[in-house]
Amino acid sequence: MKKYGIAGTALALLLALAGCGGDDEGGTDGAISGEITVLTQRTDIVNTVFQDYKKKFEAKYPGTSVKFEAITDYEGEVRIRMNTKEYGDVLLIPNSVTDDLLSTFFEPLGTVDELKDKYRFVRNEKILDGKVYGLALTGNAQGFVYNKKVWQQAGITAPPKTPAEFLAALTAIKDKTDAIPLYTNYKDGWPLSQWESFRGVVSGDPDAAIKLAKDDAPWAPGKEHHVIDSLLFDIVQQGLTEPDPTTTNWEQSKGMIGTGKVATMMLGSWSIVQMQDAATNKADIGYLPFPMQPNGKFHTVMAGDYKNAININSKNKATARAWIDWFTDESNYAVDQGGISALVSQPMPSTLADLTAANTEFIELSPPPKGEEGLADKIGNAAEIALNDGKYRQRIVDAARGGEERDQGRDLRRPQQEVVGRQIQDQVSG
Structure with missing residues (x-):
């Protein structure tokens, strides 16, 4: 269930594809009938849960047929398939598609004004020129999934309020239990990209992403990225993670936290149900806010996960749109997966x-000004520093473990905060 990440080379590929968009053949006003192909990343439930969705949809719309294609390397394979017109009728928008390219590959679903009162995550996610191109499968909050029993064994009964308290809690877990205090899932890479989801959480500021794009010193002490990356660095440097990050295993980690061999992992709230399913006792699995209290409160950013969208080249856009509407409004997928529903009417x-x-405050990031959609990420991609790519924070883990070389006797334990900051500053200034 990866969320983010694109390197500069992938961005260049998508830019090169910008001229190969589709036509309006089929339209969105045709009859709801015929077959559609739906791409999904849920290889684990495509032959079970999704077959039930298929039956219910086809019963509601006689004469329709839904075919699923489950893809393990969703980001990589779909990005390649988008070099053609054959990338399904309904698909999840790859995270590597920057907002300025949405109209090249996808059919608009309506305007922000038309959809914002009914759906969450449409004010600032996968929009272009006031049009919405995808509806979220589910939504996530951001924090740390943890084993409550292990934390209690270490004597911690309240959420840490500062990074220092969080480090002290992990140290107590190391000293008083046999559990790995925090598991990075370094080897798979994408779990480390989840740390970027704390953008806006540390400051409690809905405008955090907008301000990041214009900040010439985003790693200055006290600012969000300094706090986020320093916490990760300090956790690793103090030996509070797995002994060898290069040998981590994502699938095994679920059982490890579920049985108390691991105490904590930084993952979006989508992970809670998966960890509960792997737990000895589901009640052992909980969710902690990031250890900061701007304005005296914990904060979490609500954001949509993958977005269902219509291939602009689809020959059956009417049925594709009916599937998206049914899936969002009637399938109950988000609730069943323990996520935040895209429907405003549904509670947490x-x-x-x-x-x-x-007493955590739930916020959504503010929509960017026109012309600045995804600007911070585009600046990072252009500088070959994709903040949403796990490789970026793999480098921080490497540095914390002492894997970085020393430059003229200078300690490079925190190279990213200086080097990356200078590169982004150069992009902004240029």
């Missing part, structure tokens, strides 16, 4: 009870 899920109990 029970999986986020820990955040609610901690």
